[in-house]
Amino acid sequence: MFYKKGVIGFAIVLSICALIGSSPLIRAESAEQTYDVDVCVSMEFSSPLVSSQEMTIFNFEAKGIMRSNTESNVFDNCTQDTKGVAMIEGKNMTVYAYMKYLDPEGDYVIFRYTQNPGEKAATATILAGTGKYKGITGGGKAVRITRGKPVAPGTNQFCNNHKGTFTVPK
Numbered sequence: 052m053f054y055k056k057g058v059i060g061f062a063i064v065l066s067i068c069a070l071i072g073s074s075p076l077i078r079a080e081s082a083e084q085t086y087d088v089d090v091c092v093s094m095e096f097s098s099p100l101v102s103s104q105e106m107t108i109f110n111f112e113a114k115g116i117m118r119s120n121t122e123s124n125v126f127d128n129c130t131q132d133t134k135g136v137a138m139i140e141g142k143n144m145t146v147y148a149y150m151k152y153l154d155p156e157g158d159y160v161i162f163r164y165t166q167n168p169g170e171k172a173a174t175a176t177i178l179a180g181t182g183k184y185k186g187i188t189g190g191g192k193a194v195r196i197t198r199g200k201p202v203a204p205g206t207n208q209f210c211n212n213h214k215g216t217f218t219v220p221k
Contacts, residue, residue: 081221083189087120089196090131091210107139117152117213129154135164143168150175158182164193177217184219191215 092115100108112134119127135148148164160180166173172192180187191214198209 081218083216083218084123084125085121085214085216086125086191087212087214088117088126088129089120089210089212090117090193091115092131092133092208093202094133094207094209096205096207105140108136110134110136111148120212126152126154126160133164140168146173149178156182158184160184160187162190173211175213175215180219186220187217189215189217 092113094111094113097110100110102109113131114133115131117126117129117131119125129152131150131152133148133150135146137144137146144166145168146164146166150162150164151159152162153159158181161178162175163178164173164175172194174190175193176190177187193211193213196210196212198207201207
C-alpha cells in the first residue's frame with residue numbers, strides 16, 4: 052500500500068515539475084535576444100610571417116570597449132580583447148580571430164570572427180560564455196563603421212558595429 056502511494060506521489064511531483072519546466076515563463080527566460088553594439092578598438096600588428104607582392108600574413112591583437120545601441124543594454128560597457136591572423140592577397144583579405152567580451156561583473160562571452168575575401172561584413176559565432184552567459188549560443192555580423200588615422204606605426208584604430216542574436220539557457 053505504501054509503495055503504491057509513494058509511486059503515485061512521485062508521479063504527481065514529476066508531472067508538476069514537467070509542467071513548470073515547460074511553462075511559457077521559463078521558456079521566455081531563455082528566448083532569443085538581440086544585441087547591437089558599437090565596438091571601438093586599438094589594434095597592434097605583429098611582424099609579418101610573410102610579406103611579398105603576392106601575399107602578406109600577420110597576426111594582430113585588438114583591445115577596446117563597447118556601447119550598446121539597444122534598450123536592454125546587452126554587452127554595454129564590456130571590454131573587448133581580440134587575437135587573430137589575417138592574410139592579404141592583392142586587394143583581398145581573409146581574417147580569422149577570437150574575441151572576448153568581458154562585462155563589468157567579470158562574466159565573458161567568446162566569439163569566433165571570420166571574414167572572407169569580398170565580404171563587407173564579418174561573421175561572428177558565439178562559442179562559449181561564463182557566469183550569466185554559461186551555455187550561450189548565437190552570433191551575428193560585424194561591419195566597420197569608422198577608422199581613424201593610426202596613432203603609431205603598426206597600429207590601427209577603428210570602430211565596428213556588431214549585431215546579432217543569442218540564447219542563454221536558464
